[in-house]
Amino acid sequence: AQKVTQAQTEISVVEKEDVTLDCVYETRDTTYYLFWYKQPPSGELVFLIRRNSFDEQNEISGRYSWNFQKSTSSFNFTITASQVVDSAVYFCALSEARTGANNLFFGTGTRLTVIP
Amino acid sequence: EPEVTQTPSHQVTQMGQEVILRCVPISNHLYFYWYRQILGQKVEFLVSFYNNEISEKSEIFDDQFSVERPDGSNFTLKIRSTKLEDSAMYFCASRGRGGTDTQYFGPGTRLTVL
Numbered sequence: 670a671q672k673v674t675q676a677q678t679e680i681s682v683v684e685k686e687d688v689t690l691d692c693v694y695e696t697r698d699t700t701y702y703l704f705w706y707k708q709p710p711s712g713e714l715v716f717l718i719r720r721n722s723f724d725e726q727n728e729i730s731g732r733y734s735w736n737f738q739k740s741t742s743s744f745n746f747t748i749t750a751s752q753v754v755d756s757a758v759y760f761c762a763l764s765e766a767r768t769g770a771n772n773l774f775f776g777t778g779t780r781l782t783v784i785p
Numbered sequence: 786e787p788e789v790t791q792t793p794s795h796q797v798t799q800m801g802q803e804v805i806l807r808c809v810p811i812s813n814h815l816y817f818y819w820y821r822q823i824l825g826q827k828v829e830f831l832v833s834f835y836n837n838e839i840s841e842k843s844e845i846f847d848d849q850f851s852v853e854r855p856d857g858s859n860f861t862l863k864i865r866s867t868k869l870e871d872s873a874m875y876f877c878a879s880r881g882r883g884g885t886d887t888q889y890f891g892p893g894t895r896l897t898v899l
Contacts, residue, residue: 712892769835772830773878
């Protein structure tokens with residue numbers, strides 16, 4: 670069965686510090702997709718990134734970077750030089766190609782608080 | 786930029802009443818979803834819908850729930866007889882045809898059952 674684990678429930682950092690949010694997943698599917706979503710205090714779910722299982726290349730987008738490692742089933746998310754606006758709950762999610770509809774299975778989220 | 790919209794933003798209802806939550810997915814998308822998030826918890830999959838029928842549903846999606854695409858734009862979630870534990874944020878999402886396409890979420894409807 671598929672599973673997404675975000676072991677860090679809450680993290681607090683001081684502004685401008687770097688922070689890494691961990692995500693470990695389980696799946697029996699050989700083709701799957703990994704996602705990160707941000708949920709700010711306003712409540713909406715904001716898509717950040719998608720990674721396909723066949724593409725282990727890491728990605729950087731501004732202050733955000735993602736480290737996908739199939740060998741450890743991890744898809745970690747790093748925010749460099751954190752800002753107060755980064756304060757939110759961050760969800761890692763997995764979808765499996767075999768389900769057809771590619772439903773998302775979410776982790777329990779990590780609440781990031783950036784202290785000014 | 787196209788986006789998923791949901792109405793209402795907040796719905797308050799009495800236990801046992803029927804509610805209909807409405808969503809307008811992104812216009813050229815083919816897959817539609819409902820998820821729910823009980824306050825402070827993770828987002829949980831309810832149901833997916835494709836080609837005018839349910840493609841998958843979770844165990845949460847019991848006989849009290851139904852979905853419909855009554856016209857070419859709306860996608861609705863109906864809860865026939867609401868229970869206190871149905872209080873949650875309900876998110877609609879849609880995606881395009883390809884398996885690699887991303888699901889985009891609406892802003893959510895907060896349902897409060899009294």
